[in-house]
Amino acid sequence: MAASAAVKVVLLDIEGTICPISFVKDVLFPYALNVLPETLETQWDDPKFAKYRDAFPPEHASSKEALASHVRDLMAKDVKIAYLKSLQGYLWEEGYASGDLKAPLFPDVPAKLSEWHAKGLKIMIYSSGSVPAQKLLFKHTDAEPSDFTPLISDWFDTVTAGLKTETGSYEKIAGNHPEIPVGEWLFLSDNVKEVDAAISAGMQSIVVQRPGNAELPSEVRSRLPIIETFDALDDDLGIREQSAGPKA
Numbered sequence: 001m002a003a004s005a006a007v008k009v010v011l012l013d014i015e016g017t018i019c020p021i022s023f024v025k026d027v028l029f030p031y032a033l034n035v036l037p038e039t040l041e042t043q044w045d046d047p048k049f050a051k052y053r054d055a056f057p058p059e060h061a062s063s064k065e066a067l068a069s070h071v072r073d074l075m076a077k078d079v080k081i082a083y084l085k086s087l088q089g090y091l092w093e094e095g096y097a098s099g100d101l102k103a104p105l106f107p108d109v110p111a112k113l114s115e116w117h118a119k120g121l122k123i124m125i126y127s128s129g130s131v132p133a134q135k136l137l138f139k140h141t142d143a144e145p146s147d148f149t150p151l152i153s154d155w156f157d158t159v160t161a162g163l164k165t166e167t168g169s170y171e172k173i174a175g176n177h178p179e180i181p182v183g184e185w186l187f188l189s190d191n192v193k194e195v196d197a198a199i200s201a202g203m204q205s206i207v208v209q210r211p212g213n214a215e216l217p218s219e220v221r222s223r224l225p226i227i228e229t230f231d232a233l234d235d236d237l238g239i240r241e242q243s244a245g246p247k248a
């Protein structure tokens, strides 16, 4: 296999890659649902809330009850639609500000972010969570110091880049930084369809299999590189010799 180009950008997924899926499903989602009724009661006509409300299809934004019911339904199904993701980010703001919400990073993540940044690599984020929600999460982590936003060069979500399972989204992201050839990007994600899309766009990409993630089908193990921790990456951001799977 031909050697991969040196990596200049590490593009990171969030849920299931840098923090557990359970933080999103069992902490962030319930928090949003918990503060939703009071937010609807007290802020329905407040311009700072109305912009999130009005982004929903009119039939779901016609009343507080209709909106609450639709939001509950979408979250139960984990629908990653932009207007829900924007509202979630807004509902989490106070939780992060008060300290009730802190993002638990996998243990290898804080040191790797600092190491990559110190080496001059660019770190960028691409998540289905809205860019404001991404920034909240990286600003309020359980690490010490907790704020990683100064290490992040750029942020992408489904509004700015498109769906994460589509090749064109990765082409668009790389096109935002034309000074860096697409082959020098490394995308790390727990989602195989996202990894396939990034590879189709010409990026290097590795599946990240973390505790709490769904088991990977065996066909994935035979065709894609997989790591369980960022510590499995060598200085060139290929996979260290002892780790299983083909090199990225």
Ligand SMILES: CSCCC(=O)C(=O)COP(=O)(O)O
Residues within 6 Å of the ligand: 013, 014, 015, 016, 024, 028, 080, 088, 126, 127, 128, 129, 130, 133, 134, 137, 164
């Ligand atoms: C950054 S907001 C919290 C995570 C979230 O809502 C989400 O949908 C994460 O999806 P990802 O694309 O990071 O797997």
Ligand SMILES: [Mg+2]
Residues within 6 Å of the ligand: 013, 014, 015, 016, 017, 189, 190, 191
């Ligand atoms: Mg993910």
